[in-house]
Amino acid sequence: MRGQPETYDELKKIVSLSLTPTALTGLNEFSACLNISRSELVERIGQGLLTISELTTKTE
Template identity: 45%
Template sequence: MSRQKADREEYGEKKDRVNISLTPTAQRLLDQQGAAMGISRSELIERLARGLISSNPEVRSLGGFCAN
């Protein structure tokens, strides 16, 4: 599955490049979650920060269940 190309002004503002430090496990988990949603790691973090998706596993599971 290919990821959607990021719209750098999708939220009404330009995105800036930032650097964060993550463990390899956190990187892998973000990549897996993003791939499952068809979005990049960066977009996943954006949506989590904006409260557009939950980091709660129960909410994610319910959301995935409801989406099917």
């Protein structure tokens, strides 16, 4: 329900991110892999509930 915290103990704020098309594609792929929304993916990273570890990059 809007205006009430559901999963977390605080209300979410609307924010805007500027991303390259490549970064947006990556964000879409990560969120689809975890079966969560892009917003929830960013939320979990920001809350420290999801850790990103860089093992290998595409350029290596």
